[in-house]
Amino acid sequence: MLPLVNTVAELTNEEIKRYSRHLIMPEVGIDGQRKLKAASVLLIGTGGLGSPLALYLAAAGIGRIGLVDYDVVDETNLQRQVIHGESSVGVLKIESAKRRMLDINPHLQIDTYNVPLTSANALELFAPYDVIVDGTDNFPTRYLVNDACVKLGKPNVYGSIFRFEGQLSVFYAKEGPCYRCLFPTPPPPGLVPSCAEGGVLGILPGTIGTLQATEVIKLLLGIGEPMIGRMLLYDALEMSFTTLKLRKDPNCPVCGVPHDAVELIDYEQFCGMPAHDHSNYQSSNGAEIPVPEISVTKLKSRLDAGEDILILDVRDPHEWEIVSLPVANTLQIPKGDIQAAKNALLAGRKLRDESVLAQIPDDREIALLCRSGVRSAASIRFLWEAGYKNRLVNITGGILAWAEEVDPSMPQY
Amino acid sequence: MPNIKIPTPLRPYTDNQSQVSVAGGTVGDALADLVNQYPDLRAHLFNGDELRNFVNVFLGDEDTRFLDGLNTDVESDDQLRIVPTIAGGS
Numbered sequence: 001m002l003p004l005v006n007t008v009a010e011l012t013n014e015e016i017k018r019y020s021r022h023l024i025m026p027e028v029g030i031d032g033q034r035k036l037k038a039a040s041v042l043l044i045g046t047g048g049l050g051s052p053l054a055l056y057l058a059a060a061g062i063g064r065i066g067l068v069d070y071d072v073v074d075e076t077n078l079q080r081q082v083i084h085g086e087s088s089v090g091v092l093k094i095e096s097a098k099r100r101m102l103d104i105n106p107h108l109q110i111d112t113y114n115v116p117l118t119s120a121n122a123l124e125l126f127a128p129y130d131v132i133v134d135g136t137d138n139f140p141t142r143y144l145v146n147d148a149c150v151k152l153g154k155p156n157v158y159g160s161i162f163r164f165e166g167q168l169s170v171f172y173a174k175e176g177p178c179y180r181c182l183f184p185t186p187p188p189p190g191l192v193p194s195c196a197e198g199g200v201l202g203i204l205p206g207t208i209g210t211l212q213a214t215e216v217i218k219l220l221l222g223i224g225e226p227m228i229g230r231m232l233l234y235d236a237l238e239m240s241f242t243t244l245k246l247r248k249d250p251n252c253p254v255c256g257v258p259h260d261a262v263e264l265i266d267y268e269q270f271c272g273m274p275a276h277d278h279s280n281y282q283s284s285n286g287a288e289i290p291v292p293e294i295s296v297t298k299l300k301s302r303l304d305a306g307e308d309i310l311i312l313d314v315r316d317p318h319e320w321e322i323v324s325l326p327v328a329n330t331l332q333i334p335k336g337d338i339q340a341a342k343n344a345l346l347a348g349r350k351l352r353d354e355s356v357l358a359q360i361p362d363d364r365e366i367a368l369l370c371r372s373g374v375r376s377a378a379s380i381r382f383l384w385e386a387g388y389k390n391r392l393v394n395i396t397g398g399i400l401a402w403a404e405e406v407d408p409s410m411p412q413y
Numbered sequence: 414m415p416n417i418k419i420p421t422p423l424r425p426y427t428d429n430q431s432q433v434s435v436a437g438g439t440v441g442d443a444l445a446d447l448v449n450q451y452p453d454l455r456a457h458l459f460n461g462d463e464l465r466n467f468v469n470v471f472l473g474d475e476d477t478r479f480l481d482g483l484n485t486d487v488e489s490d491d492q493l494r495i496v497p498t499i500a501g502g503s
Contacts (some may be wrong), residue, residue: 047503081503137503162499163421182476183498187467198422200501233496238431244471244496247479336425340453349452 001175003222004130004155008034015107021059033219034063039220040064042129044117044145047071048205049135049159049212053250056213060099060331062220064103065101066129067094070276076413080202116276117141119264122148131216133157135209137194139186140267140275146171146179150255151262155228157215159208164201164236168210169227169246170215173255176229181249186271204236211307213413240404260322291377294393296401299367303327312360313369314338314379315399323411325369325402331359335375335382342382357386364389372398372412415443417486420497426453435493440470441483443493458495469496 011019011034022028028036043050057065060348071093073084081093088096092110092236101110113125117136122144126132132154134145142160154354155172159180171178211232216223233242248255254262267273294302302309311327313320314335324330333356341355352358360366360383368376379396384392395401403410414434419427420463429432448455450457458468470477471494477485481501489492 045502049502077503135502137501139498139500142500159502160499161501162497165421165497165499169500182469182496184466187465187498194501198501205502231496242474242494244474244494245476247476340426343453343456347452347455 001219001226001228002221003035003220005035005039005220007038009037009256010034011037012107015061018107019107020247022060027223028221032223035221036061036217037063039131040066040129041131041133041216041220042066042126043066043133043135044141045135045137045224046081046083046097047077047135047137048080048161048200049209049245050093050097051081051177052206052209053133053135053213053216054083054097054101055104056210057216058105058110060213060217061105061107062216063107064109064111064129066113066125068115068117068125069093069097070114070116073190080200080205082206094154096274111320117144118275119144119267122264123152126152126154129154131155131157131219133159133212133216133354135159135212138273138275139271142179143186144264144267144275145268147254147262147264149173149331150178151259151264153259155219157212157219159205159212161200161204161208163198164204166204166236167236168208168211168215168232169230170219172219172226172228173248173259177246177248178252180254182231182246184249189272197371201236207234207236231314292391293396294367295396296406299395300402300406306337306365310361310364310366311369312366312376312379313362313396314376314400315370319371322413323399325399325401326407333359335379338379338382342386345386352386360388362388362390365393367393369395370398372400374398414489415491415493417443417447418492418494420479420495420499422497422499423454423495426457427451437485439483440472440477440481440485440487440493443487444483448463467498470494471496 019033022033023030039062046067073088073091073093073096083100084096096113098110126148132149134156145156150173153174155170158169158171160167203230215227218226229246231244231246249258311330313332316334320332337356341357344350368379370376373396380392380394400412403412417433417435419431433447435443435446437446
């Protein structure tokens with residue numbers, strides 16, 4: 001493949017010394033390093049994947065690196081987002097990252113964009129950059145990054161992680177398939193847990209993010225075999241790397257049409273979920289009745305008043321071990337077990353009495369609890385589907401809200 | 414018997430098995446046997462009798478959608494793989 005960058009920027013003597021390990025390799029050389037200096041790369045997200053990307057691309061001497069993120073560093077990030085440190089907690093991630101990158105390499109231009117990526121700003125943000133790198137954490141933004149890259153004819157260096165598994169590809173519609181050729185539509189909301197819900201090995205984004213950085217350099221210099229038309233699957237527990245062939249779908253709704261005809265859509269609507277926690281997105285499914293909510297303070301005062309409320313904690317067993325509500329009347333059944341029991345009941349495979357549903361009373365008020373309130377709300381819908389008519393309420397904000405507002409001595413995770 | 418590799422997000426529905434041996438001469442038969450062994454998987458893979466279109470089944474390194482879909486022949490020593498949609502990155 002031809003290099004993406006054909007212009008060069010002159011190197012100072014100081015830079016020639018800094019990049020000497022690159023310069024002595026013929027595949028990079030002085031010409032390649034000048035191209036890297038003239039190149040521009042936009043990183044979407046400065047978190048798990050964005051951290052190693054930003055560190056290594058800065059060290060490698062990419063002349064202009066853009067960072068898009070609106071979030072601030074918090075303690076739960078530090079297990080994997082290695083560009084940030086304790087001293088950056090509470091600081092904007094883009095500012096924390098910029099500081100570290102300029103410490104590694106002061107010869108760079110770092111552009112920071114303190115905004116959520118949206119259909120309204122994506123094309124303008126992407127336009128000045130040679131390569132776009134997708135290090136986001138949600139489906140709406142992944143579809144948006146793909147479609148905007150197809151429209152602008154830019155390569156999208158894709159990485160995605162979950163627990164111990166990672167994926168890597170380069171979606172470049174000019175040369176091969178796009179993200180939509182493989183994943184035409186997103187899974188329904190709630191089917192695939194996020195890293196915040198499902199967890200992630202802290203080292204995993206390091207592995208996948210550095211692989212993405214490698215692909216960026218290869219694309220810019222036109223060396224080696226880029227991951228266009230291929231997907232790497234990494235399984236950290238098996239320590240296996242598997243490469244799959246990806247095909248361009250001639251009927252792809254995005255890269256199967258002329259690229260200037262691609263229209264960016266409402267990706268939150270498309271995926272049925274918000275793209276970020278600043279979103280105003282509300283599910284527009286009119287048939288869906290909102291789940292009744294109870295705040296942690298209200299719940300505490302009702303429990304203190306001696307009211308008969310059963311707490312149903314739908315988190316997974318390893319989470320119960322981290323912290324649990326100090327309430328005697330608590331039942332612990334994971335959301336997945338409730339869902340499976342509901343499915344078995346509706347499919348006629350198991351009676352209510354033969355499953356975990358037998359433990360869940362249908363004649364008293366139950367307040368459902370999870371980490372942040374998402375899985376517990378979903379569990380209420382499962383119980384409704386299974387025929388529960390008693391009062392089921394969702395504890396808003398989950399056990400995190402309890403630790404925040406009721407008992408600050410409790411650990412948060 | 415052919416093997417199906419199960420991705421992490423679907424393992425809660427296969428008793429946490431990462432590989433399942435299945436019977437069947439085609440991709441469709443193999444998946445039917447898989448959901449027969451683990452009925453809770455059905456709703457995640459199928460909408461009625463149709464494979465959900467975010468579910469990607471690979472035979473070796475080939476996407477079965479570009480082979481013969483559910484009618485693709487499967488040999489007894491073949492490795493099938495369900496490739497998940499995952500979005501994590503932060």
